[in-house]
Amino acid sequence: MTNKLAAPADANAGAAVVQMNAINKWYGTYHALRDIELVVMPGERIVICGPSGSGKSTLVRTVNLLEPFQQGHLQVCGVEVGADAITRAARLAVNRRVGMVFQQFNLFPHMTALQNLTVGPVWGNGVSRTEAHALAMHYLERVGLSAHAHKHPAQLSGGQQQRVAIARTLCTRPQVVLFDEPTASLDPEMVNEVLQTMEALAAEGMTMLIVTHEMGFARRVADRVIFMDQGQIIETAPPDDFFERPQSARLRTFLGQLLPH
Amino acid sequence: MSSFVRSTLIEARPAPVAVVPTLTRWRRTWFPSLAMGVLSLLLLVLLVVAGWHFFGWALVRAHWSGVSSSACPGDDGACWAFIAARWKPWLVGDYPSDQLWRAWTCFAIFALFWGWAVRRAQGASQQRVLLGFVLMPVFFFLLLLGSGVLPFVPPTRWGGLLLTLVATLATFATALPLGLLLALGRRSRLPIVRWLCGAFVEGMRAVPLLVLLFIAATLLPMFLPAGLNVDLFTRAVVAFALFNAAMAAEVFRGGLQTIGLGQREAATTVGLSDLAALALVVLPQAVTAVVPALVNIMISVVKETTLLSVIGVNDLLGAIESGAKSPEWNGESNILTSGHVFLALAYFIICWGLSRYSRRLEARR
Numbered sequence: 001m002t003n004k005l006a007a008p009a010d011a012n013a014g015a016a017v018v019q020m021n022a023i024n025k026w027y028g029t030y031h032a033l034r035d036i037e038l039v040v041m042p043g044e045r046i047v048i049c050g051p052s053g054s055g056k057s058t059l060v061r062t063v064n065l066l067e068p069f070q071q072g073h074l075q076v077c078g079v080e081v082g083a084d085a086i087t088r089a090a091r092l093a094v095n096r097r098v099g100m101v102f103q104q105f106n107l108f109p110h111m112t113a114l115q116n117l118t119v120g121p122v123w124g125n126g127v128s129r130t131e132a133h134a135l136a137m138h139y140l141e142r143v144g145l146s147a148h149a150h151k152h153p154a155q156l157s158g159g160q161q162q163r164v165a166i167a168r169t170l171c172t173r174p175q176v177v178l179f180d181e182p183t184a185s186l187d188p189e190m191v192n193e194v195l196q197t198m199e200a201l202a203a204e205g206m207t208m209l210i211v212t213h214e215m216g217f218a219r220r221v222a223d224r225v226i227f228m229d230q231g232q233i234i235e236t237a238p239p240d241d242f243f244e245r246p247q248s249a250r251l252r253t254f255l256g257q258l259l260p261h
Numbered sequence: 262m263s264s265f266v267r268s269t270l271i272e273a274r275p276a277p278v279a280v281v282p283t284l285t286r287w288r289r290t291w292f293p294s295l296a297m298g299v300l301s302l303l304l305l306v307l308l309v310v311a312g313w314h315f316f317g318w319a320l321v322r323a324h325w326s327g328v329s330s331s332a333c334p335g336d337d338g339a340c341w342a343f344i345a346a347r348w349k350p351w352l353v354g355d356y357p358s359d360q361l362w363r364a365w366t367c368f369a370i371f372a373l374f375w376g377w378a379v380r381r382a383q384g385a386s387q388q389r390v391l392l393g394f395v396l397m398p399v400f401f402f403l404l405l406l407g408s409g410v411l412p413f414v415p416p417t418r419w420g421g422l423l424l425t426l427v428a429t430l431a432t433f434a435t436a437l438p439l440g441l442l443l444a445l446g447r448r449s450r451l452p453i454v455r456w457l458c459g460a461f462v463e464g465m466r467a468v469p470l471l472v473l474l475f476i477a478a479t480l481l482p483m484f485l486p487a488g489l490n491v492d493l494f495t496r497a498v499v500a501f502a503l504f505n506a507a508m509a510a511e512v513f514r515g516g517l518q519t520i521g522l523g524q525r526e527a528a529t530t531v532g533l534s535d536l537a538a539l540a541l542v543v544l545p546q547a548v549t550a551v552v553p554a555l556v557n558i559m560i561s562v563v564k565e566t567t568l569l570s571v572i573g574v575n576d577l578l579g580a581i582e583s584g585a586k587s588p589e590w591n592g593e594s595n596i597l598t599s600g601h602v603f604l605a606l607a608y609f610i611i612c613w614g615l616s617r618y619s620r621r622l623e624a625r626r
Contacts, residue, residue, distance in 0.1 A: 066526055088535060096532040106527035110545050119541055120531025172532050
C-alpha cells in the first residue's frame with residue numbers, strides 16, 4: 001500500500017467521483033457540449049475518443065471547471081457545482097481534488113522538476129516543505145526520473161517532461177486524474193514510456209478520465225470507452241464491445257478510418 | 262533499380278581548412294567591388310580626418326591644469342582644467358565637505374553592487390538584482406538626507422553625479438513596482454480598475470516628460486496643503502517615477518502576455534489559488550522575460566535626468582552649466598564646450614555599459 005502510485009482512496013468510496021447531469025456548453029453560439037450525462041465510479045478508467053472538434057477535450061476540461069458550462073449540474077469528488085455557481089472558490093475546491101495532465105505538459109519552465117512537484121502541495125494545500133519534498137521524490141522515483149529531479153523542463157525530453165507532469169499531478173494526491181491527449185504532442189518513440197506510466201497508474205486503481213487516440217492503450221486499460229461526436233456522447237461500451245461490435249454508424253465509420261494498430 | 266544497404270557507417274571528418282590567403286580575404290571583405298571599395302575608402306578617410314581633428318582638440322592642444330579661465334586661452338583646444346578643478350561640484354554638488362564620506366559611501370556601495378550584478382548575470386540572480394535596485398535608493402536617500410546622529414543635508418545641496426545617481430535609482434525603485442501594479446491593473450476583472458490604469462498609462466505616454474516636470478515644479482506646490490513643503494528634487498523624482506511607471510507598465514504588460522494560458526491552467530490544477538499562481542508561476546517568468554527591456558528603461562532614465570537642470574535642480578548637466586557661469590571660469594566659450602563633451606563621454610560610459618549588460622542578459626536566455 002505504501003508503494004502505491006495513487007493516493008489512498010477517498011473516505012466516501014462508493015459514491016460517484018464525477019457525475020455530470022445534462023451538461024450543456026456553448027462557445028458563443030456554437031453548441032460545444034450537448035446534454036452530457038456521465039458517471040464515473042471510483043477506480044474506473046474511462047477513455048474518450050472521437051474526431052477532432054467533437055468536444056472530448058472540452059468535456060474533460062469541464063470536469064475541473066477550466067471551462068465553465070451554461071446549463072446542467074456537476075458533482076466532482078463531493079463538490080456540487082451548478083451552472084450558475086461556477087466561482088473561483090468552486091474551481092479551486094474541485095482542482096484540489098482533481099489532477100490533470102495536459103497535451104503540452106505545461107510544466108513550469110522556471111522551476112526544476114522537483115519544484116514543479118512541490119509547489120502545488122506546499123502553496124496550494126499547506127503541506128510542509130519536508131513532507132512535500134519526500135512526496136515529490138517518491139513520485140519522481142515512481143515515474144523513473146529521480147535522477148532528473150534538479151533539472152529544468154527544457155533539459156528533459158518530451159516523454160520525460162510528460163512523466164514529470166504526471167508525477168506533479170499525483171503529488172497533489174488527486175481522487176481522479178484527467179488526461180487531455182497526453183501523448184499527442186510527443187515524438188513516436190516517446191509515446192510508450194508515457195503510456196506505460198499511465199498503465200502502471202491504472203493498475204493501482206487510480207480513477208482516470210483519458211482523452212486519447214491511442215486505441216491499443218484504450219483496449220488494454222479502459223473499463224469503458226466513450227465515443228463523442230459533435231459535442232454529444234454517441235456510444236459508451238466496454239472496450240471489447242466498443243471495438244468489435246460498434247452499434248452506431250458514426251462509430252463504425254470512425255473506427256474504419258483508423259489505421260489498424 | 263537495386264536496393265542499397267549501408268554496411269559501414271561514415272566516420273565524422275574535420276571540416277576542410279580555408280585555403281584563401283589572408284590578404285585576398287581582407288581585400289574581398291573591404292573592397293568586394295569598385296563602388297564598394299570607393300565607399301569603404303571614403304568612409305575610412307572621413308573617420309581618420311574627424312578622428313584627427315578631435316584628437317588634436319581633445320588631447321594635443323588641450324589645457325590640463327589651472328584654476329580659472331585664464332588657464333584656457335583661445336578656443337582651439339579642450340579645457341580639461343575646468344573639469345579637474347571643479348571635480349567637487351560635478352561629483353557631489355554642494356554637499357558639505359565634512360560630510361562627504363556619506364556621498365563616497367553611496368558611490369562605493371553602488372560600484373560594489375554593480376560589479377556583483379555584472380559578474381553573476383545568471384537567470385536565477387536577476388530577481389535579486391532587481392531587489393537591490395529597489396532597496397539601494399531607499400538607503401541612499403536616508404544616508405544622504407540624514408537626521409539624528411547624522412547632520413541633516415537638504416536635497417538642494419546635493420548635486421552632480423551623486424544627484425543623477427540617486428535620481429535614477431529612486432525613479433527606478435518607485436517606477437518598477439508601480440508599473441507592475443499598473444500592468445496587473447490593466448488585466449483586472451474590475452472595469453473601473455482596468456479603465457483607470459489604462460487611462461493613467463496612456464495619459465502619461467502622451468505627455469512630454471518636460472511638461473510633467475514643469476507641472477511638478479510650479480503647479481504642484483499650489484495644490485499641496487500649506488504646511489506640506491515637498492522640496493523640488495523630490496517632486497521632480499515623483500514626476501519621473503510616474504512617467505516611467507507608465508513605460509514600465511507597458512513593458513510588464515508585454516511580459517505578462519508572453520505567459521500562455523496553459524501555465525495558469527496548470528497552476529490551477531495543482532491547487533494554486535489565482536494569487537499564488539500569479540506570484541509563483543506567472544510573475545517570475547514574466548519579469549525575467551522583460552529584464553533587458555527594464556534595463557533599457559533605466560538607460561533612458563539616466564539620460565532623462567539631464568532635464569532636471571532645466572527646472573533648476575543641480576544635476577550633472579546643471580553642475581557643468583553653472584560651473585561655466587561661475588566668475589573664475591567665465592569668459593571662454595571653449596570651457597562650456599569642454600564641459601559638454603565631458604558630459605557626453607560620462608553619459609556614454611554609463612549608458613553604453615548598461616546596454617552591454619542588457620545585451621548579456623538577452624544572450625544568456
